[in-house]
Structure formats: structure tokens, C-alpha cells
Amino acid sequence: MEPTHDEHDHDPSQQEMEKELKQVFEKMPEEIPVYLFAQPGKNDIFADTARQAIQYFSQLTNKITFHEFDLNHDQAKKWNIENSPTILIDPEHYNIRWLGAPIGEEGRIFIETLIFVGFKKTDIGQQAANVLNQIQDKRDIKLFVSPSCPYCPQQAVHALKAAVEKPDLISLEIIDIQANPDIAREYNAQSVPQTFANEMLIALGAQQEELFMLSLQKMEQQTMFIPDNDAKEIETDLVIVGGGPAGLSAGIYAARSGLKSVILERNILGGQVALTSTVENHPGLTQIGGTKLVEILVSHALQYVQIFQGEEVMAVSKGLPMTVTTNNRRFITKAMLLATGATHKHLGAPGEAQLSGRGVSYCSTCDGPLFAGQKVLMIGGGDSAVTESLHLKNIGVDVTVVHWTDKLDAQEVLARQLINSGIPILYNSTVKEITGEKSVEGVTVVNSQTNETKQIEAAGVFISIGYIPSVDLADKIGVEKTPEGFIKQKTYRTNIDGIYAAGDVVGGFNQIVTASGHGAEAALTIFRDLLNYKAD
Secondary structure, eight states, rough: OOOSGGGTTTTTHHHHHHHHHHHHHTTOOOOOEEEEETTTTTHHHHHHHHHHHHHHTTOOOEEEEEEEOOOSSHHHHTOOOOOEEEEEEEETOOEEEEEEEOOOTHHHHHHHHHHHHHTTEEEOOHHHHHHTOOSSOOOEEEEEEEEOOSHHHHHHHHHHHHEEEETEEEEEEETTTTOOHHHHHHHTTOOSSSEEEEEEEESOOOOHHHHHHHHHHHHHHHOOOOOOOOSSSSEEEEEEOSSSSHHHHHHHHHHHOOOOOOESSSSSSGGGGGOOEEEEOBBBBEEHHHHHHHHHHHHHHHHHHHHHTTTTTTEEEESSSSEEEEOEEEEEEEEEEEEEOOOOOOOTTTTTTTTTTEEESSOOOHHHGGGGGEEEHHHHHHHHHHHHHHHHHHOOOOEEEEEESSSOOOOHHHHHHHHHHTEEEETTEEEEEEEEEESOOOOEEEETTTTEEEEEOOOOEEOOOOEEEHHHHHHHTTBBBTTTTOOOBBBOOOOSTTEOOOSSOOOOOOOHHHHHHHHHHHHHHHHHHHHHHHHO
16 A cells, blocks of 8 residues: 555655655646445455555645445445445546556556546557457456566556556456465466466466457467558568578578568468477477477567568569569568478378368367367378377377388488377378368278288378479479479579579478578578679
8 A cells, every 4th residue: 555645745755656646647638537446354454455555646636526425325236335345436438447456566557557547548558459450359368467577567567558558448456365265276377377268268467468359359368469451562672482491591681681471371380390399309399389489589589680571572573683572562572582491292092182170180289179088090201290280188088190102201200209109000001092071081991912902991181291392483484393393493592583493492401400501501691692693
């Protein structure tokens, strides 16, 4: 609780703070009605503290009007007040209530509340506002805080901005866990800040403003925010096409070399990494989920470059500088790096296309949990197939591996893990047909040594037999390819001046670290070429 005004008459810093608050409050266009609901005998210490806090601020200005009622009053019934103490701030215009007392770190939150409500606007950033404006349905926010939490004010201010900017859709309940331990236990909110929306946990801990709004919009915790850019034409030194490890690494190295760079990704950021359940061979990271690794890579790249997700290249002009036209804008650039990666190979077996998404899958991370307790086949014997098979077994799926030769192609350590796991392996076997009416029901498998055909009942088929390089853009602009279909390059330079290639799209080992290394080397090569170009 703040000490009384008289106790601070001798404190210059307190007097200066009060002077500044008075000046701010006096500029507010309208009064702020503040209601305190308290029931004698219920949380008296917090009720007394809340009362004194409101009185302290209200004596600084006549713009704050203070009203107090008990829980039996008609006003309490009108606003559905059930907890003592509860504070309402301008309830006729905003759905903001406080369960507890604004003391300690919470005092900072209360000041921000008064200022936002008093001016009927906030200082929300444009990017965060853009996300907030996408919310079209109601959001009832519950934010758990405590007086001793230094991180709570940050999260609370974000929530307040949302409630003040969109009062018709967003309500906010700030809950002090010390004053309301029963509610905290009900929501298992034993650490703060925790943010719920519509009874769903959307954030643990404090977030950046944009991430808070994105979490509120998507109704789950977000860890990455990519700023919007509505420019129709952007001049840059380097356009990187592809947001996988090669492209992200290239963006970092290019920017650190002084090149203004952008990354364009038409699909999901991270490429195949985002679909990998667990990564165990990335230096410095003993074990990490694929999506988590993507978050780390993207967050790092965003410190240096702009990323345009959902941006597909439609045309590239010849000559330097070149114009790269996407579905949204034009980029004028001195160089372009193709880091378009590779996509899953398909079996081409009957039933595969018809039952894709209905039991046929290319991503065990995405679809594996749907088959817990059921039998599935994993087609393939490389690193990805083995890793995904182990993942499926770990989550309770009955998986059998089908491989076309008599030996697994995976790294020895992975192959040994698979064999030791007890997962059945059908060697020298290929898929003849995937059967089923509305979904996968079985697979016809042929043994290439004995020509024996057998029908295996299965609810799902996971296919992991390698990748096809994504060269549609390369074909469109006339980039040469190898006989295997990968982009042909020499030290990352293609047959077209100003166009480079790196990562899985040029072939190689299809590993995260090799793709990242390609991206870094390609960026440094481009930097040197542009440097020499300027010198000429």
C-alpha cells in the first residue's frame, strides 16, 4: 500500500511523482468512476489496502470518483460481483475488474489502467494493433498476478490495451493470487503471470506486446511474431527464396555482412525441420523438437532480416538489378538466392493419393497422435523414417517399418535404436497398394526376393522415402539442373548471373547443419561478388 500523502510531504521524489501524475490526470477529458466492492469479514486486509490505494489516487485529482458498496448492494448484483475485494474501473464503458488490491508491483498496473481509461486510448504499437483488429469474437481474459512479481505489469499492460482498444469484445479480470488463492488453485496458477482467454491458457510468463496480441488472437501461446509490411515495392541487396535452415542462415550472414536482405517463404517457415518430431544431431543441442528449433532459427533471423511468409515468387526479370514479383509486391534486388529446399517423395502406389489425409501421411509429428493404440506402417529406412518410427512407438502407436532393401539406410546409431526398440521391420518389401474405402484399412506388400504378396491390416501409412527438390521457380527462370533434378551450381553460383542456390535444393546430405552451412557460405559468396561488382 502507498503511504498517505502527508507522510510524503518531505520526500522530493514522491512529490515529483505526484506532480507528474496530477498533470497527467488533469489532461484526461472525462471522469473515471472507480468502484470498490468489499464485504466486511472477507479479505479485510486486502479490502482496506484497496480502499486506501484508490483514495490515494483520487485525492490527486477530481477526475477520479470513488464509490464503495458491499456485495449485497444492487450495484454488486448489477455487475455480478462475487469476490471481496473487487475493483471496477469505468464499468459503463469497459469490462475491466480487479480481484485484489493494487499494491507493490500491481500499483504500476493500476496507474496504467487509470491513464488508459481516462484518455480512452492506449499507446499500442501499430503491429500489435493490426493483430488485435483481426479478433472478431469475444475474449474473456483472466490474468493472474501478484504484488511481488516484477514481470506482471508488462503482461497486464498488454491485456489492458486489448480491453481498452476493443471494449465491445474483450473483458479483463486481473486476479491477485495472494488475495484469491482459491481461484489460483482452480486454474492451477501457482506461478505468475499466467494469462487465460475464454478459460484456455494462452500464455505462461510475460510476453512482448505483439506476441501477447497474437496469442490472444490464436488462443494459444505464440513464440514468434513476424511484422507485417504493406509496401508494394522494396529495394534490397538480396532476395532469399525459402525460409528453411539454408535461407534463414543466409539471411543472418548476409545482413551481418552489410547486405540488406529479405526472406520469402510461401509455405511454413523451417521447411522439413518444422515437420520433424525430434532433432538429436544439431551441434550444441542434445535433443530438441523440430518446431522449437525452427522458433530459435526464425527468432534469430528476425533480428537481422525481414521475413515475408505466404509470399510466393511469380516472376523474375532478367538483368541486374532484377525485379522479383510475388503475389503481394515487387522486390528490386541485386541478387537472389534459391533456398527452396525439397518436398516429400511419393510412392506412386494405387490408393496413396486417394487416401492422402485419410490415413496416408507424410508427417508423424502432425498426425501420429491420431493413431495411438492403432497399427500403422512406416515406409522407408532412412534417418527420417527411423526417427519418425521411434517417435510413433513412443506415443503409443503400433508401428511396423517397410523397407525395400535388406539393410536400413539410416545412420548406425539410429538403426541400432530402431532394432533394439523391437519395432518390426519388413526388409526387401515394397508397397503394391494402399486400400480402404473412406480411410486406410490395409496395405498390400510384396517381398522382392520371394514375390510373396500379403495384405496387412493398418489404420495408417506414414511415407518417408526421401525428398524431391523444389525447383519449380528454378525451372521458370531457366536455371540449369543436374541429371538427378537438383539445381546445378558451382560455389553456389548458377548459370544465371545474380542467381545463387543453396541447401537441399542443390542436393547433398539433406541435414540441417549442412543446409545451414550452405546458406552461410552462399551469403558470403554473394557478398564478395557484389563487392567485386561495385569495384568494377
